[in-house]
Amino acid sequence: MSFKNHKAKVALVAAALIGLTTIVTGSGAANSAGGAQGTIDYAYFTKMGWTPKDNSLPNLSCRDSSYSKAITSGITLGVYNNAPEMWQVNGKTTGIDYDMNIAVLKYIGVTKVKEVLLEWPQMVPALISKRIDVIAGDIHENPGRLKVIAFTTPAWWYSTTLMVKKDNPKNIKTWADLQKSGVKVGTIAGSYPAEAMGKLSPKPELITFAESSDEFQALVSGKIDVAVHDSPVQAAYMLANPSSSLKILNAAAAATPADLQDEYARFAVRPADCTLLGAYNRALQELRDHGIFTKILAKYGLDADALFEPAYRP
Numbered sequence: 001m002s003f004k005n006h007k008a009k010v011a012l013v014a015a016a017l018i019g020l021t022t023i024v025t026g027s028g029a030a031n032s033a034g035g036a037q038g039t040i041d042y043a044y045f046t047k048m049g050w051t052p053k054d055n056s057l058p059n060l061s062c063r064d065s066s067y068s069k070a071i072t073s074g075i076t077l078g079v080y081n082n083a084p085e086m087w088q089v090n091g092k093t094t095g096i097d098y099d100m101n102i103a104v105l106k107y108i109g110v111t112k113v114k115e116v117l118l119e120w121p122q123m124v125p126a127l128i129s130k131r132i133d134v135i136a137g138d139i140h141e142n143p144g145r146l147k148v149i150a151f152t153t154p155a156w157w158y159s160t161t162l163m164v165k166k167d168n169p170k171n172i173k174t175w176a177d178l179q180k181s182g183v184k185v186g187t188i189a190g191s192y193p194a195e196a197m198g199k200l201s202p203k204p205e206l207i208t209f210a211e212s213s214d215e216f217q218a219l220v221s222g223k224i225d226v227a228v229h230d231s232p233v234q235a236a237y238m239l240a241n242p243s244s245s246l247k248i249l250n251a252a253a254a255a256t257p258a259d260l261q262d263e264y265a266r267f268a269v270r271p272a273d274c275t276l277l278g279a280y281n282r283a284l285q286e287l288r289d290h291g292i293f294t295k296i297l298a299k300y301g302l303d304a305d306a307l308f309e310p311a312y313r314p
Contacts, residue, residue: 035061066273074112078132121190138265154264186224
């Protein structure tokens with residue numbers, strides 16, 4: 001079985017546990033966000049070279065007060081530790097995703113901002129249970145998530161890469177080597193690589209971690225043989241640890257399986273929060289178009305290429 005349909009963090013079980021109400025999108029029916037919902041003309045876009053995911057069109061018939069509530073009462077962001085996307089420095093949050101969210105909130109006029117520090121697998125359950133209002137750590141679309149949360153328009157893009165020890169004792173060179181007997185593969189719990197590799201045959205020997213720092217330390221100590229992670233996270237680790245015994249497999253990165261080349265990084269809200277989603281989307285488009293996100297990316301050592309999937313770069 002091959003890798004399929006991009007990075008995921010599991011949400012369906014958590015949604016069922018808290019009694020999620022029925023949400024219908026992309027079907028021409030009404031949903032909790034408001035009135036009748038349109039349906040994407042998939043055939044039209046497929047002929048143009050791009051097929052949108054099922055349920056990826058949010059309800060645009062807004063009747064809710066989520067944006068108004070954010071203006072008057074403030075908003076709560078779900079944050080986590082995963083440099084350079086987001087991490088804590090002396091008790092304050094920083095990072096690419098965090099700066100982008102703050103820019104969005106500045107644009108749409110939200111002045112009261114709270115944060116809840118979570119581990120990544122807690123993000124979707126926290127959003128659904130209303131512990132947070134926005135998943136501020138970037139998240140990727142997949143069929144399961146599209147049924148329970150509403151994604152924003154694209155924020156930026158990155159790929160998934162492999163990291164090994166410099167002496168590479170298991171001689172790992174390609175993604176196929178992860179399926180070899182005796183190779184211990186590390187990744188983040190609830191991530192798409194964890195889900196995708198669990199579906200392979202033969203299955204890799206997979207060890208999951210709550211945070212990237214734990215994963216990289218396990219690689220240094222030899223508890224795992226290869227770390228599968230977001231390319232900016234691995235690059236940030238190497239910059240912060242120039243004498244590290246680890247290295248990124250650039251050749252493998254250049255040959256990442258198509259189904260594991262992540263689509264756009266986005267943020268997410270509850271499907272019922274239609275007006276808040278609309279405000280976020282307007283801000284994201286304006287900030288991408290007018291160079292604000294380019295400056296944020298540059299602050300963390302990335303250029304404007306990180307705004308687009310490789311296939312869609314201007």
